[in-house]
Amino acid sequence: MPSLFRNIFIIFISLLLLTQSTSGAEGNKTDDVNVTEILSNPKKFDGKKLSIVGNYHIKFESHVLSDGNRNRLWVGRPSEYATLSDINEVNNSRSRVIGTFISGRSGHLGRYPGRIENITHVKALSGWTEFSPLGFKLEGIIISPIGNNALFVDSRGKGWTVKEGHFFPGIISKKVKRILKDRIIFIEDFENYKGIEVREFEMVLEKNFGID
DSSP, X not given: OHHHHHHHHHHHHHHHHHHHHHHHHHHTOOEEEEHHHHHHSHHHHTTOEEEEEEEEEEETTEEEEEOSSSOEEEEOOBOXXXXXXXXXXXXXXXXXXXXXXXXXXXXXXXXXXXXXXXXXXXXXXXXXXXXXXXXXXXXXXXXXXXXXEEEEEETTSOEEEEETTOEETTEEEEEEEEEOSSEEEEEEEEEETTEEEEEEEEEEOSSOOOOO
């Protein structure tokens, strides 16, 4: 009998610990949102720990997570669980950042409407390590006598077709200049301490299909 009671007691303690562990895991569950959702209702997310997906940029006096458009969040210092080397590895990539969102003027000269603090996780998303500066991935190029087209897929899996001389969908700061067989060349408005300047970039396609 004593051994029976001992076994029952061990089972009870094991179940209790398992329940607490599961409850703790659920309590630490992080909401999954993007930059646009946060900035559309910053008060709703203020002070909350979030899992945020966006385009990660690191450059002079600019350390931001964006949605590929004008919506940008300042990225603060990481916590002990995410090092600066982790952040540097995801520069210019489509990434997931887990941290606490703080609403209000932030970053260099207070130009950002919010920031991410106490960062515990930073990782580039698979398939987006060479991300387009807009959160678009170049999927194909069609070369045709009636006009070349570039085929893109956005982060939600939606497809887009862009012609030479046209802007990217909903983004008037970036325009396709030329579409070649294996790459596209686009121009982008770039903001720095001097003001706005126009820079030229290219995106290379791994596979090509079309009409020569």
